[in-house]
Amino acid sequence: MKREKLKLSTILSYALATGSGYQIMGSLVGAYLMIFLTDTFGVPAGAVGVITVVASVWDAINDPMMGTIADRTKSRWGKYRPYFLFIPAILTVVVVLLFASPNIGTHGKIIWTAVFYILYGMLRTAIEIPSGALINAVTDEPSERSKMINAYTMVMGICTTIATSFGLSLVSLFGGDNTAKGYMIVVGLAGVIMTITCWMCFSTTKETCVQHNEQKPLLEEIKSLFHVKGLLSVIAVWLAAYTAYNIMMSSSVYYIMYCLCRPDLISMYMLDVSLVGLLGIVIIVPLFMRLFHKTQKAFAISQVAVIICDILIVIFHGNMAVLFICSGVASMFATASMPFSAMMMTEMTDLVLIDSGRVVNGTMAALKGFSNKAGIAISSAVVSFTLAATGYIANAIGQEPQAVITGITVARFVVPVICGIVIILALVKYPITDEIRQKVRAVYEKQHTENK
Numbered sequence: 001m002k003r004e005k006l007k008l009s010t011i012l013s014y015a016l017a018t019g020s021g022y023q024i025m026g027s028l029v030g031a032y033l034m035i036f037l038t039d040t041f042g043v044p045a046g047a048v049g050v051i052t053v054v055a056s057v058w059d060a061i062n063d064p065m066m067g068t069i070a071d072r073t074k075s076r077w078g079k080y081r082p083y084f085l086f087i088p089a090i091l092t093v094v095v096v097l098l099f100a101s102p103n104i105g106t107h108g109k110i111i112w113t114a115v116f117y118i119l120y121g122m123l124r125t126a127i128e129i130p131s132g133a134l135i136n137a138v139t140d141e142p143s144e145r146s147k148m149i150n151a152y153t154m155v156m157g158i159c160t161t162i163a164t165s166f167g168l169s170l171v172s173l174f175g176g177d178n179t180a181k182g183y184m185i186v187v188g189l190a191g192v193i194m195t196i197t198c199w200m201c202f203s204t205t206k207e208t209c210v211q212h213n214e215q216k217p218l219l220e221e222i223k224s225l226f227h228v229k230g231l232l233s234v235i236a237v238w239l240a241a242y243t244a245y246n247i248m249m250s251s252s253v254y255y256i257m258y259c260l261c262r263p264d265l266i267s268m269y270m271l272d273v274s275l276v277g278l279l280g281i282v283i284i285v286p287l288f289m290r291l292f293h294k295t296q297k298a299f300a301i302s303q304v305a306v307i308i309c310d311i312l313i314v315i316f317h318g319n320m321a322v323l324f325i326c327s328g329v330a331s332m333f334a335t336a337s338m339p340f341s342a343m344m345m346t347e348m349t350d351l352v353l354i355d356s357g358r359v360v361n362g363t364m365a366a367l368k369g370f371s372n373k374a375g376i377a378i379s380s381a382v383v384s385f386t387l388a389a390t391g392y393i394a395n396a397i398g399q400e401p402q403a404v405i406t407g408i409t410v411a412r413f414v415v416p417v418i419c420g421i422v423i424i425l426a427l428v429k430y431p432i433t434d435e436i437r438q439k440v441r442a443v444y445e446k447q448h449t450e451n452k
Contacts, residue, residue: 006144009204011151014138017084017201018131019155021193025095026124027163028187031249031270032171033098033117034380038387039394040179041101043109049384051114055121056377059370062122066129067366078207080130080137080362084198091123092191099187101180121373127198128372132342132365136349137207142441145346150285153339157281160335161274163190164249165267228355230431231367234348237299237426238368241337242375244306244419248273248334251383251412259405260318261398269327276328280336288336295347296430299340302333303420309333310413310420317409334416337423341368347432350440379415386411 037043073079098116102108135148167186175182252273257263280302288298309330316322349364390403 006139006141006147007204010138010206011147013197013201013204014131014134014148015151015155016197017194019152020159020197021190021195022088022127022198023156023159024163024190025091025187025194027160027249028167028183028190029095029098029120030246030376031164031253032167032183034250034383035253036099036179036183037113038384038392041109041113042106043113044106044388045384045392046388047110048113049381049388051110051117052377052380052384054114055118056374056381058118059121059125059373059377063125063129063366063370063373064363065366066125067133067363067369070130070133070362070366077202078137080134081202081205081207083126083130084202087123087126088191088195088198091120091127092188092195094119094123095191096184096188099180099183125366125369125373128369129362129366132345132368133361134205134207135342136346136361137209138205140209142346146343149339149342149346150281153281153285153342156338157274157278157335161271161278164274165271167270168267228348228352228431230429231348233426233429233431234344235367235371237344237423237430238341238371239375239378240419240422240426241334241341242372243378244375244416244423245334245337246376247379247382247411247415247419248331250379251408254383254387254408255412257397258392258400259408263397269324272324272328273331277331277335280332280334281339284332284336285339295340295343295432296427299337299344300424300427302336302340303423305333306330307417307420310417314409314413330416344430344432347437347440351432351436354436354439382411382415383408 034048037048038045070080070083073082075082077085094116098113098120100112102112104112135145138148139145170186171179171182173182174185252269253266256266256269284302285298288302289295292298292301309326313323313326313330345364345368349361352364386407387404390407391401392404393400
């Protein structure tokens, strides 16, 4: 029987589930949680850094395990869809409590933050890994996978723009003078949207391309992946890309507020970074793929643009025109790294399939998911430890020591340059060649012929 073409409703529901409320929530946490913890809740910057490092260590264990668990899940709803049904509502409750501000003393606040931040990461894993794996389970057609990736990255870009550009305004609207209340309402609304759209995705998707492996022991399954040619280089690319992107988002508020002493420009700057960044998804990804044909080449050239822009901002420090123009352009190419990373994930999954015949959708998505959260942890640690080491004073606009201003500037612009260099060097070892792409195409064509 011939496989049906992927329905538009499936593409749209997947895009909304993974890119709307889920992304608004993640963007709010990524852009504003740190400054909420240090300036509103009163958690010391050094403690915030320690919490993020501990969370990343746990994620190092949790993400690959979740991927393998998802690949082994057996239910009447499939391997990956069940996680869309049960997890979103629980995650909503946890992220609301993460932004609560109970008056429980410094030690109590540190424990509160640690518990709910780690729970937040675990529950995001339980959605993120199955959602990444679902692409290969829904369709084996590369063009249809690209449509799913492009659709969710488009929605993701729009929702990231909304969250980062208007997040503080929404917090002020709903919370007034009570900042914590505002954050709780905004992330709660994002959670409601996430829950509804995940249920829509659950009801409109079908796992039609799932194959069942002979099960190996859990640790053996994870270890076997590290024998795949080029996988460590791909993980290095993902880790550097997510670190650069997240440090751009998490340090920007500090840079505008304390280095430029212009808190009035925060919303405008975040709008510039997010809105122009959206063009990376709409324009740069399809244009570069058409021009350069290969994911790794398009990805590498986009990073050259990021490096040049960030260097120009440092050279012309304080020049507002250079800051806004170059930040927007850098964000455009940095945001393009998100769909490029997703394309690499599907290609690496196909590589394992043709090399060993094993389906590792969930485990490969877990490695990408781990890189994402490790990048978040690294970026948070860089910013928080920099603040702690340089003598940062919360809410002291115009009174910060020069060491703080220098440290924030380095974190915001120099670290992404280093990450861009790492990406370019790691992409040299990317294992997907034209020959491998042809083999993958032949495998899928054979499957389609057999199914007729």
